[in-house]
Amino acid sequence: MFDNIYTEPSYNAVHTNFNGGNTQWIILELDEDSTLLQQSFIYKFNGCELSGPSIVCNTGGTFSISNIPYGVILSWNKSSNLSEDSSGVNYVVMKAIGSGEGWVQAQLSGGGTNVFSEQKTVWVGGPKIDYISGPAYAPNYQWATYYAQPNNYLMAATDYEWILNPLNGNSVYDYGWTADIAFYNSGYYQVVARAQNTCGWGSYAVLGVEVYDSKSLSFLPNPTTGETTLTIETNSSEKIFDETAQWDLEIYSPMQALKTKKTRLKGKSTTIQTAGWTEGVYMVRVKYQNEVLTGKLVVKR
Structure with missing residues (x-):
């Protein structure tokens, strides 16, 4: 049953309320001769929500939309480091094809109009250390502190590995995303780091260091x-x-x-x-x- 009629000089707009669970309106635009010009859908969503994992590995992660109103079209978009593996009525399975920050977006539309869009930021693949910060020129018999950058909470690193190559009688103290190195012997070294999350170990980052004689x-x-x-x-x-x-x-x-x-x-x-x-x-x-x-x-x- 129509519950309201709105009249403009050039057209009439008639809307009706149906499907009380998710308040859904159809707008019919009519010309002066009551000829149908355009039909579009506008939705109000009660409890419609995008859910899915915060980390996507190459084994795949499932994203879904709850409480989708009747008669809408669901489509999915994604960042370039993800690939769509499979999909269903209200879900999609995404797989990692790279690493770094990414996103998954759900869009609901009807009558050619996008009426709902929600995007979720995710981490894709293993942790990614872009570079190691810290002194590249350091005296011996002193401590130097190094940092795996960036320290991004999204990649949810559970472990880090720090290597000094060659070790050559020096000492490495691993504190997670940072490490202290006690240099005793001068020479040329590589400070190497990588991180691990639920997807596995990421790639190594390397910093060259020259250690010179001091006190x-x-x-x-x-x-x-x-x-x-x-x-x-x-x-x-x-x-x-x-x-x-x-x-x-x-x-x-x-x-x-x-x-x-x-x-x-x-x-x-x-x-x-x-x-x-x-x-x-x-x-x-x-x-x-x-x-x-x-x-x-x-x-x-």
Whole structure:
């Protein structure tokens, strides 16, 4: 039954309400002789929603629209790193053919008019590390921090792998999307990283690093059984140690727990008491001016 008639000088528009579940209107545009000129559909959707996974792998992910009104046409659009595998009345299966951010869009239309559109942002394929940020030129006996970029929450990385090639007696500390590297030996290296999510491991990113000679830490004796003397050594004749500068000392156990700490030290040397310490290799960090020097102290009993 018609519930309203709207009249314009050039045409009449008649609309009727049917399908009470999803308020649906048909608009009929008539000329002065009541000849049908155009028919289009306008919909109001109650609970119509696009759902699907936030990550799409090459095994496929299913996206669907709920509560589709009667008589509409459903079509799907997608980003270029996705391919449509199969579809049904209210769903589509998308597969990854690349990696990175992507999107899936559902469109509902009737009478040649798009009346509803919803888009969902997804991550496609394995994690993608575009580059590694951090120093490409670093002194030895210091720490350098590196970051896998971008740190995109959409790729939902569950694990990271960091590699220093060659390792050459240096140490790598993996903290997820960041890593600390303690460089002891000068030379040329590659810092390598990749990430993993539910789709698998992504590709490697590589940064070339040159490590040059700078200040270093020496221990006498090393290994030690009860006491050792730490000395800050200057490896370059161009760099003179400032005897009046204050510096801090931190020593970490083999389990990376802070074992001891000294602050506001002066001079090149300090004594470290290791009596009663568990055997193992201890990481020593010295914060001197704007530098962080590192060394390895071996404790034996």
